[in-house]
Amino acid sequence: MSEIFHDLVVPYLGPGFCCALSCQYFHYESFHKPIQGCKGFENFKEIENNKMIVDPKFSLHKFMDFAANQKWKCFNKKCPISWSEPFHCQGDSRCISFSSFCEYFNITFTSDAKSENKISHEIRDTIIHSHKAEPNEFDPDCPDLPDLANDSGLESDSDTDDDIYEKSKPKKIAKSQISEAKVIASCPEISPCCPCGLRGTCAKTCPCRKGKTKCFHCLPSIKGRCSNIPQFNMLNEKIQNESSKPTVLQNKKLTDENLKFNETPLSFADQKMIQAYGFPMLNTEGEWKNDMWENIWKRTVALRGKLYTLPGGAIGRQFVSTLAAEVFALSKGDSKSEISICFPPLILQRDKDIGKTADIRRLISRRLKLWNEKRFLELISEAEICNKKLPLSQIKITDDKAIEIFTRLMWSGKIREATRFITQRMESGGVMMPNEDAIKPAGKTVLEVLKMKHPNQADPHPDAFIDCDDLPALIDVTVTESHVQKTAHKLSGSAGPSGADSDHWQAWLLKYGNHSKELRESVAALIERQANGILEWEEIRAQKAKREIALKKLPTGVRPIGCGELMDRLCDKVMVEVTEDDVKISCNSDQLCSGIKAGIEGAIHSIRQLFEDKCDSGFGLFLSDADNAFNSISRSVALWNARVLWVRCSRFLYNSYRGFAILIIKGTSEVLLSKESVTQGIPSAMKLYAIGLLP
Numbered sequence: 001m002s003e004i005f006h007d008l009v010v011p012y013l014g015p016g017f018c019c020a021l022s023c024q025y026f027h028y029e030s031f032h033k034p035i036q037g038c039k040g041f042e043n044f045k046e047i048e049n050n051k052m053i054v055d056p057k058f059s060l061h062k063f064m065d066f067a068a069n070q071k072w073k074c075f076n077k078k079c080p081i082s083w084s085e086p087f088h089c090q091g092d093s094r095c096i097s098f099s100s101f102c103e104y105f106n107i108t109f110t111s112d113a114k115s116e117n118k119i120s121h122e123i124r125d126t127i128i129h130s131h132k133a134e135p136n137e138f139d140p141d142c143p144d145l146p147d148l149a150n151d152s153g154l155e156s157d158s159d160t161d162d163d164i165y166e167k168s169k170p171k172k173i174a175k176s177q178i179s180e181a182k183v184i185a186s187c188p189e190i191s192p193c194c195p196c197g198l199r200g201t202c203a204k205t206c207p208c209r210k211g212k213t214k215c216f217h218c219l220p221s222i223k224g225r226c227s228n229i230p231q232f233n234m235l236n237e238k239i240q241n242e243s244s245k246p247t248v249l250q251n252k253k254l255t256d257e258n259l260k261f262n263e264t265p266l267s268f269a270d271q272k273m274i275q276a277y278g279f280p281m282l283n284t285e286g287e288w289k290n291d292m293w294e295n296i297w298k299r300t301v302a303l304r305g306k307l308y309t310l311p312g313g314a315i316g317r318q319f320v321s322t323l324a325a326e327v328f329a330l331s332k333g334d335s336k337s338e339i340s341i342c343f344p345p346l347i348l349q350r351d352k353d354i355g356k357t358a359d360i361r362r363l364i365s366r367r368l369k370l371w372n373e374k375r376f377l378e379l380i381s382e383a384e385i386c387n388k389k390l391p392l393s394q395i396k397i398t399d400d401k402a403i404e405i406f407t408r409l410m411w412s413g414k415i416r417e418a419t420r421f422i423t424q425r426m427e428s429g430g431v432m433m434p435n436e437d438a439i440k441p442a443g444k445t446v447l448e449v450l451k452m453k454h455p456n457q458a459d460p461h462p463d464a465f466i467d468c469d470d471l472p473a474l475i476d477v478t479v480t481e482s483h484v485q486k487t488a489h490k491l492s493g494s495a496g497p498s499g500a501d502s503d504h505w506q507a508w509l510l511k512y513g514n515h516s517k518e519l520r521e522s523v524a525a526l527i528e529r530q531a532n533g534i535l536e537w538e539e540i541r542a543q544k545a546k547r548e549i550a551l552k553k554l555p556t557g558v559r560p561i562g563c564g565e566l567m568d569r570l571c572d573k574v575m576v577e578v579t580e581d582d583v584k585i586s587c588n589s590d591q592l593c594s595g596i597k598a599g600i601e602g603a604i605h606s607i608r609q610l611f612e613d614k615c616d617s618g619f620g621l622f623l624s625d626a627d628n629a630f631n632s633i634s635r636s637v638a639l640w641n642a643r644v645l646w647v648r649c650s651r652f653l654y655n656s657y658r659g660f661a662i663l664i665i666k667g668t669s670e671v672l673l674s675k676e677s678v679t680q681g682i683p684s685a686m687k688l689y690a691i692g693l694l695p
Helices: 002-013 041-050 060-071 100-102 121-126 175-185 233-241 256-262 267-278 290-300 314-331 338-350 357-370 376-389 399-411 414-429 446-453 479-487 502-510 512-532 568-588 599-617 635-645 647-657 685-693
Strands: 546-551 558-564 661-664 671-675
Touching: 002 041, 121 314, 121 399, 175 290, 267 635, 267 647, 290 338, 290 376, 314 338, 314 479, 314 512, 314 568, 338 357, 357 376, 357 635, 376 661, 399 414, 446 546, 479 512, 502 512, 502 568, 512 568, 512 647, 568 635, 568 685, 635 647, 635 685
Parallel strands: 546 661
Antiparallel strands: 546 558, 661 671
């Protein structure tokens, strides 16, 4: 028994691990090593002092159930129960990969659904009878034993640790049995090539990486997270070579489902992405864990986004310092973007009953105290109450009010915004409501047109990719605080889903002395991390979300615009500021929208001169307008072209478009996904569009 502990349990969890349901860290990591503040930390210190291998309360069958559920989750979309029970265990007899699961654990498998699967005596002696059999322990027919395919057997939160763990009595096991189990586990046809979990990336502790070999089939590669995966042209060859080796179980034959389990066919676009970035496109909105911060973020973006202007003094400096700390934690990978995105609206949410500056200071000070005490649920509940009290109807702007707004914008130096405000009123343009009639096409609402403007992802033609057999080397980008400061002066535009607009972020970045400098340094570190590596999509999903609005085209039509979070637009604008010369050199005169100065004027004069010279010779001009151009260009082609022609910004763009960005439409419960093309409304959109259209 001690050998199983040494070979399986200790390397996986470490001695004396904690899985108490009452532990404050249980919801973050169910099985973890005891740390300071953990309920089992004192017992763990005694185990270390006594040099014991495992906690005497350890129950092996519960650990095996946990490990099987984590390692053997099914992600096959063709599985018949994938829609009703996503990410279920392959130990479920209804699963398409159940036969390979049985072969791995040496379980007798029959195709008859009515027959029960029986565990062989060898594995039964190795695992089940390693403890003393009791009426409700280790008995396969016992109803109290938790099912391997679900978590329904876990105890409630009110159970104590003594109820969770049952006393076990170790028993010596022959080494031959353990070695036989290891041989079965190493069979490449029926198991992953390494034990790395879905949260890992095969980075440091991967056995394949330590053995200087490439991963050919592992759980991280299913999610596109394996950093030890070979180039796309070597992947299928590796799988075929491994699958041609003889299996240990000679009396078993691999079915078609087993072959599909081992081979993950890649599209041509995914092969190109692996060749360019080492990972395929995620092509989903990511995996939702429904943890606390994901739920808080969903509730936050549903607010109307009415925030106070941050006051000066000590309260303002404390707010900026706290925001800088949250952004820095995101730049180090210690937190998700939901935290830094939700911080401003939770602290600055407007209350219609509080308008005096002194009262606003007291309100913000109290909310900052709640944040430091980690009472986040109280903050979001208070924000929702304040949001409900705000008036729903918009006040009609009179001529006197319009003059007042125009004068205020002019005195603030916002000449462009003031001009747009007046011209939009005169030309009856502006933002269209979701339920408004779109006019063109006839009979459609604005919401229906927005859905039509965001098509599903299409498979691009191989000829659309620029030919490049020898990709240029990836170059790391250095971003400093001065880059962020220079770009902060140019910030403009309305708020993203969280409600913080350019005026808010400009003040936070520039008007609070050393505290603003600290925030700029944190943003610079965040940009460097996103520009010099590939990140998990779930980590930056909230940062990449957009507020979808519909602008009225004149005379008729709808133009979809995605207003990203100001923090993400700031990062994007800094990257464009640092690397835009690369785009100008690559596009040259082939694409005038890449940022060439006076490019449009030069094109007009050239075409006019050409027309005057050739009009009498039978030549003519053909003017065309692409339908929904920004939302129809192939995303994978644009990212491939960026990898070839815009190298320094390519990884930042790949992180921005790897998954489907969430498009939130305020005032409705509808949520759209940006599955294809580039997003109008962010600084790099036009340049990526120009790169994507190059032949």
